[in-house]
Amino acid sequence: MLFNKILIANRGEIAVRIIRAARELGIKTVAIYTKDDVSALHVILSDEAYRISSYINMDEIVDVALKAKADAIHPGYGFLAENPVFASKVVKEGIVFIGPEPEAIVLAGNKLESKKSAIKADVPVIPGSLKPISSVKEAEKIAEELGYPVLLKAVGGGGGIGMRMVRNREELQEYFGLAQQEAYKAFAIPDIYIEKYIDKPRHIEVQILADNYGNVIHLFERECSIQRRFQKLIEEAPSKALMWDERLEIANDAIRLAEKIGYTNAGTVEFLYKNGKHYFIEINARLQVEHGVTEMVTGVDIVKAQIRIAADKPLNLGQGQISIKGWAIEVRINAEDPLRNFAPSPGKIIKYHEPGGFGVRVDSGVYEGYTIPQLFNPLISKLIVWGENRREAIERLRRALTEYIIEGVRTTTPLYKKIVEDMDFIEGNIHTKYLDEKLPKFISELSIEERRRIIAASLALKMRKTKVKKSLSQIRYEEYKVLSGLNSWKLSTLYSDNVY
Numbered sequence: 001m002l003f004n005k006i007l008i009a010n011r012g013e014i015a016v017r018i019i020r021a022a023r024e025l026g027i028k029t030v031a032i033y034t035k036d037d038v039s040a041l042h043v044i045l046s047d048e049a050y051r052i053s054s055y056i057n058m059d060e061i062v063d064v065a066l067k068a069k070a071d072a073i074h075p076g077y078g079f080l081a082e083n084p085v086f087a088s089k090v091v092k093e094g095i096v097f098i099g100p101e102p103e104a105i106v107l108a109g110n111k112l113e114s115k116k117s118a119i120k121a122d123v124p125v126i127p128g129s130l131k132p133i134s135s136v137k138e139a140e141k142i143a144e145e146l147g148y149p150v151l152l153k154a155v156g157g158g159g160g161i162g163m164r165m166v167r168n169r170e171e172l173q174e175y176f177g178l179a180q181q182e183a184y185k186a187f188a189i190p191d192i193y194i195e196k197y198i199d200k201p202r203h204i205e206v207q208i209l210a211d212n213y214g215n216v217i218h219l220f221e222r223e224c225s226i227q228r229r230f231q232k233l234i235e236e237a238p239s240k241a242l243m244w245d246e247r248l249e250i251a252n253d254a255i256r257l258a259e260k261i262g263y264t265n266a267g268t269v270e271f272l273y274k275n276g277k278h279y280f281i282e283i284n285a286r287l288q289v290e291h292g293v294t295e296m297v298t299g300v301d302i303v304k305a306q307i308r309i310a311a312d313k314p315l316n317l318g319q320g321q322i323s324i325k326g327w328a329i330e331v332r333i334n335a336e337d338p339l340r341n342f343a344p345s346p347g348k349i350i351k352y353h354e355p356g357g358f359g360v361r362v363d364s365g366v367y368e369g370y371t372i373p374q375l376f377n378p379l380i381s382k383l384i385v386w387g388e389n390r391r392e393a394i395e396r397l398r399r400a401l402t403e404y405i406i407e408g409v410r411t412t413t414p415l416y417k418k419i420v421e422d423m424d425f426i427e428g429n430i431h432t433k434y435l436d437e438k439l440p441k442f443i444s445e446l447s448i449e450e451r452r453r454i455i456a457a458s459l460a461l462k463m464r465k466t467k468v469k470k471s472l473s474q475i476r477y478e479e480y481k482v483l484s485g486l487n488s489w490k491l492s493t494l495y496s497d498n499v500y
Helices: 012-024 041-045 058-067 084-092 102-109 111-120 136-146 169-187 244-261 291-298 302-310 390-403 413-419 423-427 434-466 477-484 488-494
Strands: 005-008 028-033 048-051 072-074 150-154 164-166 192-196 202-210 216-228 231-237 265-274 277-284 327-334 351-353 360-364 379-387 405-407
Touching: 005 012, 005 058, 012 028, 012 041, 012 302, 012 360, 012 379, 028 041, 028 058, 058 072, 058 084, 072 302, 084 102, 102 111, 102 277, 111 244, 111 277, 136 150, 136 169, 136 192, 150 169, 164 169, 169 192, 202 244, 202 302, 216 244, 216 291, 216 434, 231 291, 244 265, 244 277, 265 302, 291 302, 291 327, 291 360, 291 379, 327 390, 379 390, 390 413, 390 423, 413 434, 423 434
Parallel strands: 005 028, 005 072, 028 048
Antiparallel strands: 150 164, 150 192, 202 216, 202 265, 216 231, 231 327, 265 277, 327 379, 351 405, 360 379
C-alpha cells in the first residue's frame, strides 16, 4: 500500500491530473477549494473536498489534511509547491510531502547557491557573479568585466520576476533598483546577481527522478524555447537542437548535479543552449507544467513516480529502460486575449469540446458551463500531441487545434494556429526570442481575421433580421469568402464582443 489518502494542495488542471494518477493507484483524494472554485472540476472529481480561505494559507491546508486524515500532500506546481516552510510544516505534522526534502527546496530556490552547487558538480554555468550585488557601483564593475549586455536576476526566485536585460551603463543604473523591488515584492528577498546575457539561446530542461536510496535517472530533455516574458507557452520533447552525444552530456550533467545535492523525487534541471554549449541556470524542485510531453515520449507516469518515491519505494526503472519514442509537443491554452496584449479573459465557457484521436491528450481543469475565475493563473488546459516524428506531431497539433472549441472566453488558441503554420517553427528554428520577433506579424494577421469575423457576423445578423435572401452576387466577394468559411454557431457567437 502506498497511501490511503492524499490531499492535493492545488487547483485546476494539475489537481485533476494528480487525482487521476492517485485513483489509478487506488488512493483516495482530498481537494481544497476557495469561494471562487466551488464548482471547479477538481472539486467534482475528488473523493472529499474542503473549503479554505486561500491556496497559500499553510496552516489551514495542514489542518484540513489532519482533519481528513490524509497520509500525504501533493503540492502540484505554483502556490506552495516550492515553499520550504510549507514542506517543513507538513513533515512536522507527520504527513508526507510529495516532493523533495525542504533542504533541497531551499537550495533550489536560491539561484546563487544552486549555481555554486553546479560548479562543484562540474556542470557548466553562465559567467557571472557568485554573490549578491549590493550597489549599482558594484554592479557596474561586474558588468564591465563581463561585457554588456548582462542580465540582472533575482537570487530568490525565477519565472522572469526581477529579471532585466541591460545593454549599457545607463540602463543598469535605471533597472538595478527596479529589479531589487520586483525581487523583494515577489520573494521577500531583494538580492540581485548578474550574469552574462546570452542572446537567442534555446531553453533546454532535463527531467530527473530520484528515490531515497541513491538511485537517480533522467527522462531526457524538453525544449521550452517559445516563451513570452520568460513564461513558457510551447514545449516539446525531445529537442531538435541536440545531437545524441550532446543529449547524453546534458542529461548526465543533470544527474551529476542531483546526486551532488542529494536531491529526491521529481525535479527539473534547466539549461540554456547555444552553439553546441549548454549552461546551467536553475533547478525546479517540483512537478513541471510541461511534464506531459516527457510522459508521452518515454511512457513514464511522472506523477505516479512521485507518489511511489514519496511512499519510500525505490525506483522501478533503470536508466537503460528509458528511451525516447516519437515526438511530443504541448501548447498551453490560456484564457488570455492575444489581441489585447494577452489581457486575462475570465468568464463563463458557453461551449467546450476537446480534440481527440490517436496521439492527442488534453490535461484540462474546465468544462462547458464552468466560469473561469479572474484571480488565478489563466491556464485552461494543456493540449499535448504525439507523433512518430516532429513533422507528424506538428501536423497532429494543427489538426487538434482546429477541433478544440472554447467559446465564451478568448484564448491563446488562435496564436498557436499561426505558430504551427510558421516555417521557422516547422523547421525547428526557434529560440527564446522567437515569439518576440514573430508576435507583431501574428497579431497583425489575427487582427485582420478578427475584423473579417465581425463583418461576417454583422452581415449574418442583418440577414436574419431582415429575412432577405440575397444572391451571392449581391455580397462583396471578400465578405462571401469569410461567410463561406463560417458555420452558423461561429457566426452567432463571434458577434459577441468576448468570443473568438
